[in-house]
Amino acid sequence: MTTPSNAPRHKASNKTLQIRHAPHLASGMSVDQIMRNVVVALLPVSAFAVYVFGLAAALVLGTAVASCVATEQMWCRARGQHSTVGDWSAVVTGLLLGLTLPPSLPLWMVAVGGVGAVGIGKLLFGGLGGNPFNPALVGRALLQAAFPVAMTTWPSKRGALGTLFPSTLTPPFCKPAYDTVSGATPLADWKFSQISVSTSDLFIGTTTGSTGETSSLLILLGGVFLIARGMMSWHIPVAILLAVAVMSSGLHAWDPARFASPQFMLLSGGLMLGAVFMATDPVGSPMTHLGCVIYGVLIGALVVVIRVWGGLPEGVMYAILIGNAVSPHIDNWVQPRAYGTGRLPHV
């Protein structure tokens, strides 16, 4: 048998080798990358908001993002920690908060909301990953409680690209000035005056409402983008929308005069934005697919209940906050069944 020569053919490297633990490969996914992708998915919605409501919408979004990022930066500096702004979660929170606010909201109130969202909603609970509730919705709930009139006053007409609403630049702690005629959202119209808006207007987004909630089309596109990139699972939005569709279809079939049609329920208000971008916040949602479906159905049912029987025209914010509160319990009920243990339902 002939054997190859055993004379060394190459000189061994003198380099120091790393000793690492396995695995020596990684998917390359990172938290900041996911957050940046959410921002990208929200850009069309934000751009459309500026197109519909004008410069005021851009200022609301900008103020919300800036106040969120500044709050996180100052918190980290005050506590002598490394800045966590680089994870981009404050930017996402700010953008989401801005998109849920009326475009004519005075900017100082927007800033208060941003400070509340990141400060109370996230940092007090230990930062990213520790927040039980969606921080943007905490900020919005704070504003809803503090400024109920400003938070439910909507501009009646579309803003031109270069104009502001009279209320936008209200100085802090002053009563905002509004146009003599203020508008109502399609949901409020339906609830209090039984006026319905065309489905296509709702889908495209040329109605009044919060800055970023009007265009269902662009919100869905953003969601499809995130799901296609593997950064979001489809279970939660689909469960919420299906639950709303099924429940409102049943009610509408029973009494069409009293209950709005399912397409109106699905496309109006903050449902799309909430289902696609708010309820899917991984921190506040369950971990298993079954858990996500339960959570989604719960939120969808609460949205319909609040809208139909509640005192408010819109209930997406409260539905999601309640969902966030229940989420850890759902996780306890539906743990995955470990391989080789008992015969429990497959999740």
Add this chain to the structure above:
Amino acid sequence: MNIFRRHPKTFAHGIHPPEHKDQTNSLPIRQFPFAPALIVPLKQHIGNAAVPVVREGQEVTRGQLIAEPDGFVSVALHAPSSGIVRRIGLAPSITGEMRPAIFIEPFPASTQERLEGEPCDVETATPSEIIQAVQQAGIVGLGGAGFPSHAKMQVPEGKFIDTLIINGAECEPYLTADHRVMLEQPQDVILGVRYLLKATAASKAIIGIEANKQDAADSLRAAIPDGAPITVEVLPVKFPQGAAEMLIKVLLGREKPTGARAADIHTLVFNVTSTSEIGRLLPHGAGLQERVITISGSAVRDKGNYRIAVGTPIRFVLEQVGLADDVSCVFLGGPMMGQALSSLDIPVMKDTLGVVALTERETGPLATRKEYACIRCAACVDACPMFLNPSQLGLLAKHGQFERMQDELHLSQCFECGSCTFVCPSHIPLVHDFRIAKAALWKARASA
């Protein structure tokens, strides 16, 4: 299209890491040169270390028995090269621990003729003779487990085996040694399966192969004699399909209950290279003194699949194949479960699957990336092939709650495939934390 077509067999969850197999999967197996000094550890398997039967200064022939099994769960060792026994003493192991080994200096001019023993014929041998022959041949689980094959073949009293599973999944990225063995030595594999069928009295055998090795599956199918109860199943590519738990579930739809052995659910899983060694060595009464490994990775110049003598120091291996200047990490086995080397003076052993060397460009980002808090995205939950909750386990590990990890979340079911750590966007070293937790629990229970 038939909508009732059965879904291709695979398991739920798991991941798809980049395969990197095209670097070596078309390269035929080559003989690796003999190192000027070989280090043959006495314990290259699970169980008792083998007992040396040679003394220092003694001349040995390639294939000669140099250490005997100590008890049933232990195997024989054979000289990997003709040469002289220089020393019997301690040598470094991959964990850093010093372990007893036989140091052999090969004769440079030797023809390396292989010494053979008493043949064991598949037609005439009894099951117990086959089991004894496998132990004497020193064959262990060559897929990385290192469990003595004969001990597995000994079906416990009162148990029966209906199906043997031959594991040709080779799901680890980079590794292609099993692939080449199946492609180039299909006769050895099939003969090995026949030995196994006879020894275990199983009625049939299934060879499970991932779809990225279709040529190997074709080669094996062509080698199966008419009427033999051996089938080849081609499975979709997914990591960690090569784990015994996964393959049993995929091929038989059975789950191994916690703490049970494969024999309890009437099956046994053998690595395909172990099987081929049984078919290659038993007819000649020879011993296992070399194995096929893959040497790959972007930092390796002369990549390939090599038949290499057991005991060849990794330093010699790397000198022969050559490393790129920007090498940063060398590990034994695949990148998902392989161990990084703490020393280059450890030898290739029977359970070494391959040597992979990566460059700074590939490992740099891993070493410097930032760890974030868990955002409960559940990517790990969707990846865990054992259906554990790595996120929650990771949080408990951070707080040192090891008992709860075991009692509430089935920590011991984790076989450390690393899928959770691979997908984690927060870069939490989950599987590493789990190893620490297991070690701490094991220590606490041992002292209790």
